[in-house]
Amino acid sequence: MAEVVATQPAGRRSGRPDSLRLLLNNSLATAGLIVFGLIVLVALAAPLLPLPDPDMTEPANRLIRPFEAGHLLGTDALGRDILSRLVWGTRVSLAVGLSATLIAAFFGSLIGLVAGYAGGRVDTLLMRGIDMVMAFPYILLALAIVAVLGPGLLNALYAIAVVNIPFFARNIRGISLGVSRREFVDAARLSGKSHTQILFVEVLPNVLPVIIITMSTTIGWMILETAGLSFLGLGAQPPQADLGSMLGDGRKILFTAPHVSIVPGLMIFALVMSINLLGDGVRDVLDPRLKSGALTRPVARTAVMREKQPAAAAIEGAVLDVRGLRTEFHIGGEVYKAVGGVDLHVGRGECLGIVGESGSGKSVTAMSIMGLVPTPPGRIVGGAAMLGDEDLFAASDERIRQLRGAAVSHVFQDPLSTLHPLFTVGDQLVEAIQAHQPLSKSDASAKAADLLKMVRIPNPAERLNAYPHELSGGMRQRVCIAMALANDAQIIIADEPTTALDVTVQAQVLALLDTLRRERDTGILFITHDFGVVSAICDRVAVMYAGKFVETGSTDEILSSPAHPYTAKLIDCVPVLGQPERRLDAIAGRPPVVNRLPVGCAFAERCPRVEADCRAGPIPLMEFRPGRAARCIHPLIAGEPYV
Amino acid sequence: MSEETLLKVERAERVFGGGRTIFGRPKPGVHAVQDLSIEVRRGETLGVVGESGCGKSTLARMIVGLDRPTGGRILFEGRDLAAEAGKDLRRLSRDVQYVFQDPVASLNPRKTVRTILEAPLIHLLELDREARSTRLSELMDAVNLAPEFLDRYPHEFSGGQAQRIGIARALAADPKLIVLDEPVSALDVSIQAQVLNILDGLKKRFGLTYVFISHDLSVVESVSDRVAVMYFGRVVEIGSSRAVFGRPRHPYTHLLLNSAPAPGRRSLAAEDAETELPDPYDPPPGCAFYARCPRRTDTCNAVVPALEGFAGEEAHQAACFHPHGDR
């Protein structure tokens, strides 16, 4: 997933019109914008509109019902025209709500920015103060402030602004804290910028979207609250009226003339609702997490949308046999062909390595097999994955669930994020066991302890009660391996299982995996970017580039005599321990993006041996010796220099 | 390479936490760096290698003045660096610069490359507009990027390009020493070589001195003249790259070298799982490697070994009571 997003083409500029267009794409937000715009327009135009004086009393015409001549919305208890009062009242409510928001946003954001950036004592001091204010129930504090200042519209405004300051301060502080710990802030300091410059020039622009989001989501609330205070008679004082005080006046005659209170309430509702709709739209546009579609929920299994079901004859002795696998990501109209036709097979006790750089599709290949590629946006569009003689892509969801963690299990990269932080190691192991074996809780616990012992974790019975964060990285990965072996898996799919670990720990984990697969005759599909790691554990290797295998063969042969120029370059561009004098042979250029793949060889742009026919059309993976294949029409022959 | 010392770290110590609560109870503290002394000579590349939590990044941040030692001194050309950084970081930043691990996180997403690269020219060198524009094109040329990239935003760059911008920024103030903190760890292998080659070229072209910090032994070996191996906040072995990698003395260095995967290397040394880093809140009284060491004796658990040279090879030092001999 991350790989696909990271390979988006450079050069596209981000621009303002883009944001507005995005906002207008959201129909609810557009509706909100229109309603809010109309209300603001009418409120602004109030002095120009042909409305009667809102404060002119006319006792003879009191409590006229709506839709009667001369008074479209009727009159109130003093005979004042409700429509006119509504327009003028909206003006007041809007002005007060906006001002309160601006005041709260300014002071709150300032406090939050400073606290988050300064950290330490300043942070503690400021946030303790804010906590103190927040210790009062919201409206209660506003009431207390109005009690001090005395009732009045301006005082209500101050009260609402003050009680909202903590809200901004806390929100902004969190973001500011995060931004201030980013490396670019250190970089700015080393560039000679002062703290004030960094705070306002480096940090603030990154916090601004959050300030705007917070404002757009609180302004409705502020209008509600000022209206509330006026409703209680603590805000606007007669003859001045805002929507709240109109509603408050109407309450006294609710039973006899409900329209006097219903109309202003409806107006408040329409105003706040339009602002909230708009605010949600603004948030969706400005929040980068939402923008990248990050908040779509991946379903339990990758969608399979194959055009035709390929007939596959299983290779003799293979536990897992994948044929023509194609997996795509559909993001915003673009199709990213992450995996573009991959064949692989793993036998019992065999370890097949897939080597590639980020974005090559190696992880997606591995995750496709048991349907663990997130959908949306991922989908499997072609190929078959045969486990024995069962096509996994045709199996039911329930069947896949039964196989996951049983016949086929997984070990992932970062053992901290892959274990659930809120459950003990024992709980998680027991769950894995009980998902597939009808064991009692105590039997499963005993088995879990055995598993921990098997992965050489000392004091296994005690460690069952540990939470993941209480273990070291190496121990956590051992737990993950234990979990993968809980139900006698035939094959383990290991996605960069040692990348997040230190060298000495990596060596331990690799040795453990190697021993276990031999003892238990378990096949391993091992994803890595490191040829050193490949050497340590893999029997066979497949080198992957731009969604396709470019070379396959036994580990020793590929390392000693690579046939594909990419493989050769990949081996040569890495420094080798013990050979410090070796010249590093960098690969020029960058891998192609998988939504715009060339027709011919994907490596042609970077290849020293490229010729015209390389770009002409698709190149098949050609077997040039039993067990060795390369996707190249000008392969390297052992011993021949390739430049 | 001259023998002149550019940077000297004298018994530096950095404790995180610690101090006392308002009730006078001592708060737990962690020694990130402890009793650490190294010298960097003008024109050399000193590699610092170690696993996570060994204090190598803390050391890096102290050298560039982003962090200050709680004990000991760091001298740059004889000036006390910590004291200087406390008063005015700018003077130090003109001489000592830093390249960050994460190339994308180290560039402000809301600034163009031009703004990012101009900052040191304005604040450190106080150049005028014309001089800045000349310098900018020099810098872009130095890191092999087209000048039209200047008006782009960081998210439009790949990791390798972003790291080259990070290097250009470090280079902007024309420093004497650059601390490179895992500069290629976040990059793909095919891109690593590009960046390493550029770094090598810049060093020769501008006569720079590097402190190169990495967890990757092969990368460190390929770039360093001398190497310091760190474990649990201390240097356990230091010497010329050839000596440390060719004839490691400290058992930890041995373990590291044997654990590192390399193409063609079939079996990696693996020790038992029982052994982990010591608890930083409860450090062992003697050698921190004691629990994992195959050569340990009772002395090791009682006294912290000091860095000592060997007869005929004074520059190659190890902090071990029972070091490995030649072969």
Added chain:
Amino acid sequence: MTAYIAKRLLAAIPVIFGLTIIVFLIMAMIPGDPATAILGSYATPENVEKLNRDLGLDKPLLQQYVIWLTNLTHGDFGRSYTMNRPVLDEVLERFSATLILAGTSLVLCSIVGLLAGIVSAVRQFSWVDKSITFVVLIGISVPSFWLGLLLILVFAVNLQWFPASGMYAIYGGGDLPDLLHHLFLPALTLAVVATGVIARLTRTAMLEVLRQDYIRTARAKGVTENRVIYRHAFKSALVTVIPVIGIQAGFVLGGAVYIETVFQWPGIGSMLVKAISTRDLLLVQGGVLVVATAYVLFNLAADVAQTLLDPRLR
């Protein structure tokens, strides 16, 4: 864990102490002379001076505070001049009525909010999700005091299903069914906004959690999807939602001010509004202090609950 709770309780003491300072200062900042306010504009200078002395207002501020605090610890919150009875008695009586109302609302909004949020997240982009999202948006946009009026018009005046005001029937009644009958409309009105907020947040939290690596791990283990959602994801989401429920308790307690006014519920909110307009400041002071303390304690409970769920916070 006991140690943790004890520690949190101890940490609440300075907060409550701080509350007393703020409340005291707010009252001290009131412009004009409280004695004049109490005695009205017909007061003679002698009476004002006497009252000031009785109230201790001629002493330095710090001393006034110490005396006031000492009295508080003895349960002496002063005397309400409008009610002509000890402030504490009046406040506690009113507060118990508010607790019934706010407590019911809080339980209601937590349950409905959590359920709606989960359903919305699990059925993301379905019509169920869209309707919930829209209803929630209406809920957080509608002025609660106006909604209360509408409900009274429909259910009390027109349909006559529920009483329009009060806590118990004036004649007869006084038992639990009578209370529930009176409680229904105000509790519902009060819960609407908080339900919306909790539902929104639960939805976001669930969606966030469902993307985590450990959810993929759970699926890779072969755990059933129901278990993934209701055990793995919900527990994590709850850690985020609980503090928000704590904050919502504040909104509910505060929102009670409107609802009690609309439904004439004899709680502390309507008491405060009246006390502010009659400038019965001792009553305001006592009321604010009691509600704020209750709120602090509730948030403490939310903190503890969060810590129980998340071992990393211990």
